[in-house]
Amino acid sequence: MTTDHLxxxxxxxxxxxxxxxxxxxxxxxxxxxxxxQKDRSGDFPFEFGAAIAExxxxxxxxxxxxxxxxxxITEASIMMxxxxxxxxxxxxxxxxxxxxxxPHAIVVHGSEEQRRRMLPPLIEGKxxxxxxxxxxxxxxxxxxxxxxxxxxxxxxIVNGRKLWISTAQEADxxxxxxxxxPIEECAKxxxxxxxxxxxxxxxxxxxxxxxxxxxxxxxxxxxxIDNLPIPVEDRIGEEGKGFRYIIDSLNPERxxxxxxxxxxxxxxxxxxxxxxxxxxxxxxPIGKNQAIQHPLAESWSELYAAELMTLKAxxxxxxxxx
Ligand SMILES: Cc1cc2nc3c(=O)[nH]c(=O)nc-3n(C[C@H](O)[C@H](O)[C@H](O)COP(=O)(O)OP(=O)(O)OC[C@H]3O[C@@H](n4cnc5c(N)ncnc54)[C@H](O)[C@@H]3O)c2cc1C
Numbered sequence: 001m002t003t004d005h006l007x008x009x010x011x012x013x014x015x016x017x018x019x020x021x022x023x024x025x026x027x028x029x030x031x032x033x034x035x036x037q038k039d040r041s042g043d044f045p046f047e048f049g050a051a052i053a054e055x056x057x058x059x060x061x062x063x064x065x066x067x068x069x070x071x072x073i074t075e076a077s078i079m080m081x082x083x084x085x086x087x088x089x090x091x092x093x094x095x096x097x098x099x100x101x102x103p104h105a106i107v108v109h110g111s112e113e114q115r116r117r118m119l120p121p122l123i124e125g126k127x128x129x130x131x132x133x134x135x136x137x138x139x140x141x142x143x144x145x146x147x148x149x150x151x152x153x154x155x156x157i158v159n160g161r162k163l164w165i166s167t168a169q170e171a172d173x174x175x176x177x178x179x180x181x182p183i184e185e186c187a188k189x190x191x192x193x194x195x196x197x198x199x200x201x202x203x204x205x206x207x208x209x210x211x212x213x214x215x216x217x218x219x220x221x222x223x224x225i226d227n228l229p230i231p232v233e234d235r236i237g238e239e240g241k242g243f244r245y246i247i248d249s250l251n252p253e254r255x256x257x258x259x260x261x262x263x264x265x266x267x268x269x270x271x272x273x274x275x276x277x278x279x280x281x282x283x284x285p286i287g288k289n290q291a292i293q294h295p296l297a298e299s300w301s302e303l304y305a306a307e308l309m310t311l312k313a314x315x316x317x318x319x320x321x322x
Contacts, residue, residue, distance in 0.1 A: 019060075019075055020082050026051050027086030035088045038217035044170050045095050045217050048088060053125025058099050061252070062107055066119040072318035073252045076100055077259035077310060084263025093260040094166055094218040101252040102131040102175045106197055108248040109237040118173075118197055130171035130200065131253075132162045132223065133246065142177070143189035143243065147225065149178040149196070156180070156196070156235070158228040168207035168221040171200045176230075177246055180239050193242040196230050204228035251317055258310040265303045272296060 030048050038045050052058060061076045062068025069075075080100070084093050099122050106118055121127035138144040147160025158178055168174075174197075181192030200207075206224040237245050273296055276287030286292050316322070 016075065016078050019078050022055065023052075023057060023079050023082040024086070026055050026057075027083060027088070027092065030086070030088055030092070032087045035091060035217070038088075038091065040216075042216045042219075044167075044219070045088065045091065046170075048092060049095050049128075050125055052083075052096050053123075056123075058096065058125055059119070059123030061100060061104065062119050062123055063115070066115055067123045068119065072314070073104075073255050074311065074314040074318050076252070077255050077314045080256045081259040081263040081266075081307070084260035085267045086263075089264045089267060090215050090260070091217040093257075093263075094215060097253075097256050097260065098131050098167060099125075099129055101249055101256050102129045103197065103249070104252045105175070105195060105245045105247075105249040106236055109245045110197075114197070114233075114236065122173075127172040128167060128170050129173045129175055129197075130165050130168045131249070132165055132174045132176040133250075134162060134164050136161055136163045136222075142246075143183070143193065145177065145179060145193070147176070147178040149180050149194060149230065151180070151232075151239075154232050156230045156232070158196075158225055158230055160225050162223040162225070164210070165207070165221045165223050166218060168200070168223060169209060169219045171207075173197060174200045174205070175249065177242055180242075186240075190243040192240050193246075194239050195236045195242040195245050196234050197236055198228075198230045198234040201228060255310060255314050255317060258306065258313070262303055262307050262310060265299070265306075269296065269299050269303065272299075 029051060030045070056069065057079060059068030060071050060079055061073055062070070064070040080093060080097060083096065084090070086092055103118065103122055106114060110118065122129060133142065135145045135147065137146065147158065147162065149156040149158045158176070160178065176196045176198065177193055178196065179192055180194040183189055183192060186192040204226055205228055207221040208224070210220045210222060212220055273287070276292050276296065277285050279286045
């Protein structure tokens with residue numbers, strides 16, 4: 001008997017089910033062997049990224065005028081939960097999610113000219129973006145970041161360091177958060193930060209890969225930024241309001257990461273259930289024992305509850321509510 005029905009995400013309308021089925025059809029072309037090989041070699045899964053882009057999925061939450069599907073973070077989370085539950089799990093999710101949540105601040109706060117210039121190459125998969133927020137001394141405490149952007153004529157000159165930046169080895173662009181006004185001169189620590197979406201110019205940015213355990217196919221990096229020039233037209237929105245703007249990337253990020261984690265959990269649980277039915281010890285499948293059944297059932301209900309909470313967060317975000 002198939003257990004698939006136990007692991008379906010809550011795609012409760014035909015449109016949402018179509019998203020899940022369309023994304024799953026692409027993911028199924030990349031099996032355990034593909035991802036296992038990528039994990040061993042540490043090579044970026046370009047083929048998978050290209051297939052998702054070809055299917056038009058990278059623009060799921062971007063406006064139709066620029067080639068997107070114009071849907072919400074709710075639909076994007078159904079998409080990313082499906083990717084998370086595929087053979088590529090975390091690597092597959094991380095290979096594509098930054099192109100969806102990272103530029104979302106541009107979707108919400110970019111000018112017409114910026115959206116027309118910046119979004120189509122992302123949707124078409126021609127450009128890959130990385131997301132430059134975290135620094136060695138500021139993780140969650142974002143307002144304490146030290147990267148400085150100083151306006152000189154018609155460009156900013158940027159100096160600083162970033163840490164844990166995913167996909168910087170492949171990125172063509174960076175969404176960068178930097179301080180444009182010293183914190184001492186600001187009324188609030190959240191003031192004086194600005195966001196930029198600009199070329200990942202390797203003449204001025206060195207990306208040093210950090211070797212880590214897990215997700216080997218998607219690189220993590222320390223960035224050393226020295227005198228990077230950024231044209232004024234690459235600043236998103238007003239100077240000094242970047243913290244408020246970046247929330248429109250960070251909140252979608254949290255929702256999509258949660259959806260991916262639920263997908264990964266569902267896949268792990270499906271594998272565990274299958275194994276419990278197959279593995280025979282003391283003359284019967286181990287799944288006949290309640291001590292095996294109970295934690296599986298508990299995991300199932302926790303994942304279900306997490307999915308409800310994630311969809312609730314997505315619905316609030318899409319409705320423009322906190
Ligand atoms: C695989 C991976 C990929 C990443 N990719 C990117 C990327 O592409 N771009 C990017 O900008 N960043 C990226 N990051 C960085 C990530 O966003 C940060 O790790 C995250 O913001 C947390 O920062 P930190 O690690 O410095 O933790 P810290 O801020 O140092 O926090 C350490 C711990 O303390 C807890 N804590 C902190 N303050 C409080 C408090 N007041 N009360 C209770 N608990 C608290 C935190 O929850 C955390 O568990 C990535 C990280 C990982 C692991």
